[in-house]
Amino acid sequence: MSPTTPNPPQGVACEFRIEGEGFQMATRVTVPAEPITVTDMLPLARAIADVVVSKTCQTIAAAGEPISCAKGCGACCTYLVAISEVEARRIRAVIDALPGSRRAEIRARFAAAHARLEKAGLLRRLRKADRWTEDEYETLVGAYHAVGIPCPFLEDGSCSIYEERPITCREYLVTSPPEHCADPTSTSVRRLKLPLKVFNAVARWQVKPLKHMNERWVPLIVAPEWAAKHPNDPPPVPGPELLNDLLKHLRDERPAADG
Secondary structure (H helix, E strand, O other): OOOOOOOOOOEEEEEEEEEEOOEEEEEEEEEEOOEEOHHHHHHHHHHHHHHHHHHHHHHHHHOOOOOOOOOOOOHHHHOOOEEEHHHHHHHHHHHHOOOHHHHHHHHHHHHHHHHHHHHOOOHHHHOOHHHOOHHHHHHHHHHHHHHOOOOOOEEOOEEOOHHHOOHHHHHOOEOOOHHHHHOOOOOOOOEOOOOOOHHHHHHOOOOOOOOOOOOOEEEHHHHHHHHHHOOOOOOOEEHHHHHHHHHHHHHHOOHHHHO
């Protein structure tokens, strides 16, 4: 008598189309029919972001304004980086999965960064991002950059977790000369204008909006400790429902919707 095996998870084929200024994406994906979490669906959100960025880069390059970012620069890796809550949990999981010595090295970099931020009087404020107003955020962008803390994952000018990098990092590209990136508040920095804002959509995905804003996010520099205190994703929902919720937020994040 052959041993019984559990039935494999049932998948549902979903077709969808998203559009933005000068951009169209139509595709078919298979998602689990059973309840899953936003962490389970995060790779799809990243893939959508990569397609949007890639096609936009191709369009502007054809128009004579190519991306100026290059391996080894890393200027933007000293900025205050906002990531979604689901990505904060993923960052912690990535660190936890590293080999022992490597894990200790990365954790030590975060600890050193926290010590410098504490000395600068910024750490407590960074731990309360859910209370920030737009004006407070703009103030902290400059104050954080002035401390000069590189991302703990930055090595030799490149991202050491490139495949796992947050959507914010995937979407941040510029066409202006690299030297302007030394100042994140500079009006000379020309960011890539995207037809869809995947980060903003993910920051609203399956989370309750705050009283003063619709998005919930975490500064990357405090993401591991935030995730340790908030380890659980929102409750699982069926795959097609979770996908539809992401698509709704994506369609809301077209520039035309921003006025």
